[in-house]
Amino acid sequence: MRADRLVATLLFMQTRGRVTAAEVATELEVSVATARRDLEALSTAGIPVYPQAGRGGGWALVGGARTDLSGLTxxxxxxxxxxxxxxxxxxxxxxxxxxxxxxxxxxxxxxxxxxxxGAVIVDPARWGERDAQAPAPVEELQRAVVRRRKVRFDYGRGTARTRRTVNPWGLIDKDAIWYLIAGTERGQRTFRVDRMADIEIIGETAHRPDDFDLNTAWSEVVEEVERHRATLSATVLVPDPLLAVLRHQQGRHCEVDGPIPGGRTRVRITAPSPLMIAQQLAGWGTALEVTEPESVRSELARLGAELVARYDT
Structure with a gap:
C-alpha cells in the first residue's frame, strides 16, 4: 500500500476509534476492496489493527491504542x-x-x-488590481522541486537568453515576484521565474545538499541584494510627525541617527545612486532637507528645475 494512505488510514482510525472498510474507502476516495486490502496490510505489518466480527464490527486499534503521528499540542x-x-x-x-x-x-x-x-483571509492583489496569480511556470517548477528532477530553461531578457540546466532547490514568492533558488555548475544561483521560458522538466535526478535550508539561503540572497542597493547614503532631516511615514516608505533603507533641535530627526537614506535617492525624496518637497552628500542635493535641484520648466506657465 502507498505510504500516504497508510498514514491517512491510521489518522482516520485514531479519530473514529472503529471504522469499516466502506468508511475508509469514502474518506480516502478509494474502492472498498482497496480499503480492505490496506487494513489487512496494516494488520499483517504488525500494527495493532484487527477486524471485529459481528453487528457493529469493523476494524479498530486494539485496546483503544492511539497512533499520535503529529504530536501537536x-x-x-x-x-x-x-x-x-x-x-x-x-x-x-x-x-x-x-x-x-x-x-x-x-x-x-x-x-x-x-x-x-477561517479567521484569516490573505488577499495578495493591490487595490485596483485583479486577483494576483502566480506565473504559469510556478506549478511546474514546484513539481520539479518536490520530485527532485532537473529543469532546463531559457533565461534572460528579450533576445539575450541562454539555455540553462539546473537542480531546483526551492521557490520564493517575494512581493508577487517569484524566484527559483537552484544549484548550477557554478554553485547556488537565484533566477527570476518571469525571465524563464521554454521550461522543461528532464528525467535526471536533481542533487540537493543535505544541509540546504531554503529559509537560510533566501535570507542570504536578500542580505546580498540589499547590500548592493545600499551603496550610497544621504543624510536627511525629517520633521518628527513625518518620521514614521518616511520609515515605512523606505523600510530597511532608512536608519535613524537621532533627534535634533527644532522638532526634527536626522536619518540616513541609502540607495545605489544619487539619482535614485533624489527620485525617492523629491515628492516630499520642502518637508525634508537633505544636508549631504552634494551629489544628492544637485540631483534634487536638477529634478526641481525640470519640473518648474515643464509646469511653470
Missing part, C-alpha cells in the same frame, strides 16, 4: 490552521487536504482549529 494545532486556512481558497486539493487534517485532529482540538482556519 492545542496551540500548535491552532497555529497550523491559522497558516493553512488562508491557502484553502487556492486549489480544490488544498481545501480537501485541510478538511482531512481537521478530521485527523483529536476532537478537543477541532473546534478551535476550525475557527483558526
Amino acid at each position: 492545542a496551540p500548535e494545532a491552532q497555529s497550523l490552521f491559522l497558516l493553512l486556512g488562508p491557502m484553502a481558497t487556492a486549489l480544490p486539493a488544498t481545501r480537501s487536504a485541510l478538511r482531512k487534517l481537521l478530521r485527523a485532529l483529536p476532537p478537543s482540538f477541532r473546534t478551535d482549529a476550525e475557527a483558526a482556519a
